[in-house]
Amino acid sequence: QVQVEESGGGLVMAGGSRRLSCTVSGNIIRINSMGWYRQAPGTQRELVASISSDTNMNYADPVKGRFTISRDYGKNTVYLQMNSLKPEDTAVYYCNAALYSGVYWGRGTQVTVSS
Numbered sequence: 001q002v003q004v005e006e007s008g009g010g011l012v013m014a015g016g017s018r019r020l021s022c023t024v025s026g027n028i029i030r031i032n033s034m035g036w037y038r039q040a041p042g043t044q045r046e047l048v049a050s051i052s053s054d055t056n057m058n059y060a061d062p063v064k065g066r067f068t069i070s071r072d073y074g075k076n077t078v079y080l081q082m083n084s085l086k087p088e089d090t091a092v093y094y095c096n097a098a099l100y101s102g103v104y105w106g107r108g109t110q111v112t113v114s115s
Contacts, residue, residue: 002026002104006095009109012085016113020080022095022106030100034071034078038091039108045094049080062088085113 008020024031035050035058049069050058057069068081078095090113095106 002028002097002099002101004095004097004104004106006093006106006109009093009111011112011114014085014087014113014115016085017081017083018085018111019082020093020095020109020111022078022080022097024076024097024099024104027101028076028099031076032098032100034098035096036069036078036080037094037096038089038111039094040088040091043091048093050096051078082111085111087113087115089113 003025006020006022008018012018033050033052036048037045038048039045048060048063049067051069051071066084071078090111092108092110094108097104
């Protein structure tokens with residue numbers, strides 16, 4: 001069994017920063033890619049950033065230059081450093097892990113950016 005757990009969400013003022021963490025645990029053979037998605041009320045879940053096993057990174061246009069994804073391979077953990085936050089970044093942020101055995105999701109962590 002595989003568990004994906006996010007942390008780090010909360011309330012932050014516009015222009016502020018926040019760092020999200022996500023750790024994968026359990027029956028892990030190999031983690032291919034990890035990523036962050038977000039979903040605001042009334043919208044579809046969208047990709048924020050992803051990082052592959054060979055550290056190729058991909059960012060959604062709205063967060064380029066503001067968010068940075070990184071990965072600690074030894075700890076099976078991925079981070080999302082979010083800077084210059086905007087009210088439109090308010091959403092539930094979900095961690096995604098693509099393993100050899102399948103794709104797994106966390107339960108999400110709420111990030112609220114107040115203006």
